[in-house]
Amino acid sequence: MPAALVTIVAFEHQFIGYSTIENWQDRHAQALEQLQTEQKGGAGWFTLERKGIRFAEYVGIIQLPGLSVEILPKADDPNRTGASNGNELKAVHDRWRSALLGMLRQVLNLPLAVPGPAGLAAAPHKMLDVFLAAFVQQADGVFRAGLVKHYHSAEGNRSALKGQLMFGQHLNQNLLHKERFFTRHQVYDRVHPLNCLLRMALQVAADQAYSAAVSARARTLLLHWPELPQVKVPQERPVLNRKTAHYGPALDLALLLLRANSPSLQQGKTQALALLFDMNSLYEEYVETLLRRAAAQAGAIVQPQTEKRFWATIKARPDVVVSIQPTPTDPRPARTCIVDMKWKVPKGGKPTPDDIRQVYAYCHLWGAQHGLLLYPWVSEAQQPRRGAFASSQLATAGTVITGQTMFARVLLPNHTLNPNLGRETLQALRSLE
Template sequence: MTKVENKHITVYEHQKLLVGKDLSQDQYEALLRFYGNYSPFFTLIRNGVKFCSYVGVLQVGNTLIEILPKADISSGNGQETLWQKVLIQMLRTVWGFSVRDAGSSHLKIKHHSVLDLYFELYVFELEKLIHYGLIKKYRREERNTVALKGKLAFTKHIQNNLVHQERFYIQTFNYTLHHLLHQVLYTALKVVQNLNRNTLLHARIGNLLLHFPEQKPIKVTPSTFERLPQDRKSLLYRPALEIAELLLLNYHPDISQGHKHVLALMFDMNALWEQFVLRLLQRNLKSYTVSGQVNKKFWKSTTGSLSSSLRPDILIHGRSSTVVLDTKWKYLNGEGPSADDLRQMYVYQEYFQANTAALIYPGTDRKLSGAYFQKEENKHLDTKECHILQISVEENTFLWQKKIVAAVEELFQNNQN
């Protein structure tokens, strides 16, 4: 765990930050003010907080708390750069727009955190929109005027102009840059300007504010993004809007004191690992059908409406065989998988009629083959197998991705032979 001038704090998942040692009293109280006694990101301990399986960044005022993944906690400190790259690459892979754009030569800034990455991605997307040209949309406007230009809003005209008969309450449609799409993007840009601490981005943000048409400030909620148009003209806006949604819906301005704003970009590491492996396999195993979270009914109460389903992380279908995979973000440390994990895989194989199965863990490169005992004799091994794939995290993240794909592909090919 490291700390730099109490402004940028780096900690790993499941580790602690203590008041007086890692956090000031103000920072601790700011976290409590926005998350109360419960947060999915951390739990309260005596004089501090302990982080859970969520990773990402929490920015509290001018202090950035970066929570990094770490499968092998025994490897010691001093590996912040490695795990930073791991987290950023996993997010790039899971989010399609990040995969294309984060590898672009346009992105030159060294990312000291996930927040830096998303801020620069957002700035880059807005620069691209301005380069191609911002779209205009028809916007309905109503106003009281002395000239009848447009459609007369008769009811409001009577209400407002019963005395002033020289006026007309009209309704017009203007083809303008001032519409909901740009209001959302402009609001997110102001948040980025307020929270950005990377000096290399200051000039680019200022240049965007000069060229982007100033918009009326709006309060953004999840329903705001549901109302955004999904048409061909706004297709180019989608990457910028996705980042804007992530930023705006996780931003908590400090209304009372005005200087302890909180932005939380946090990701469940178990879900991220699952989606990371799924996206890698879908993009690389073109000869197979790779599906995620396939749902199958498992149990239902006969006296009520309660029910339960089975949803393995990944199913791979070939011409003559099926493989079921489950991902676990934990380090086995030389031990075998838990009995619960193995029982879960056995049920998956039975219900989805899979030929073989595998549990995928991060860790030291190792493949452990295994099979279940036959149900009848309980002495000999059955043909139904469940393998353990441990794949070490590489500093070269592209090599790491290739190793994951190759391990699963080898498993599938051996099963077909």
């Protein structure tokens, strides 16, 4: 009888005691420790303590043989959400699973069919299956459009002399078979690195999917996919051309899954998978994406991210630099603003000294008149704060630099992502004087 699947659902930065996890065994901790050791950057994902697991700022999915871990954003920590029972807490989990998937869809530009909280609640482990189902669908589309072929070199025995005769191998293998020729020759077939990567990811989908339908679809596609060798997973996305442009969405998902996969922990047919994202970076990139989309209509320009030398070899790079342009309703001259995103809830709604100093330094380096600290909204008790920085000899004469806090409503009252977050932030910047 197979061992029971151990499931953990936690918030980032939360501590989960081993004694509270049903069916927990020492082997699960050993597998997590091995995964952490072998995965690049895995040391910061979580800390295995004597009595439990303390998660860090990473959110996403960890899947090991017999163990499934989901780590959700911290804005719905049980101590702050008011979840008084299991049903309420489950609703909070489902809400933030949906929100997390929606943010990833925007930031990574992936064709994820993000279900609502009700859809996630209806099927366990749906968050991982959303990625797997999206990839299988895209891979199926690539297969139907036709797998690309290319020329590549191959070595082997042939019945006719074609290509370059490899004398050493020929004499070694064909001394008694004079009808054969060991050659290096050009072959035109589907043994293309892109096809190899998609097949490797299809195998991951077939092995990791909890949904029987997703797994079956992946295995069916593997039956029709040509047998191909495994290749090294590239660190950068391969450059696509006119013939391979249709591989784009499937390739992006394939690379995401393959980089998250850990074959060294393979047990039977089940491999480890760690699909984790730094929530701080995700929040920054998500807000920046919405700001860029809203900029044109809001009369603003979101400048490309640049860095400047701060001290010696230390460089500074703000999250977003925004240029507010004159409009018919606001004819004031163009002005530069700094937006710095922080995925945390400041105590009492007050920014920490380090946060406000950072914005002040950015304003000086980029010649900005305004600096905005953008925190996530969690309650009506949070109120924006605004004030002028002390005068500085480094600033342009007569220039007053102001700093302000704002609390971004990432989720609407109906618990869906706020599509107007970018426009609302730009409006707040325009209202600054």
